Amino acid sequence: MKTNQMLHVVAFFLVLVGALNWGLIGLFGLNLVQVLGLPAGLAQTVYVLIGASAVYIALTHKGDCKTCMEVMKKWK
Template sequence: MKKLWMPAMVLLVIGGLNWGLVGLFDFNLVTYLFGATILTQTVYVLVGAAALWKAYLMLMNPKK
């Protein structure tokens, strides 16, 4: 389980930065880098999975 922590955090940072760019500048970095491909959709799914994982950890360990 600890092996998932760092990749999940990296994906959450990427997702957060991407949403910030979309909100501020209407610029989607993921789409810019990968185009409208299955890879872009995969990145979004991985970011969503990382968010679910972090939410689960927060619910199961509220003291941390």
């Protein structure tokens, strides 16, 4: 797997985990990061990695997503 592909997969996974965590917080007040009992510094690192992954996905999604590429071609 190429480095860019691996970065995309890891970023997507982290964004998915972050989104699921926020869903659990909203529905049940359950924060998975706190449930796992991570030390504060590690928990903050997890949050920063999830945020950075979201920025990466937002900036690169159009070029990575075949479905979006097809839609963009139709709009031109």
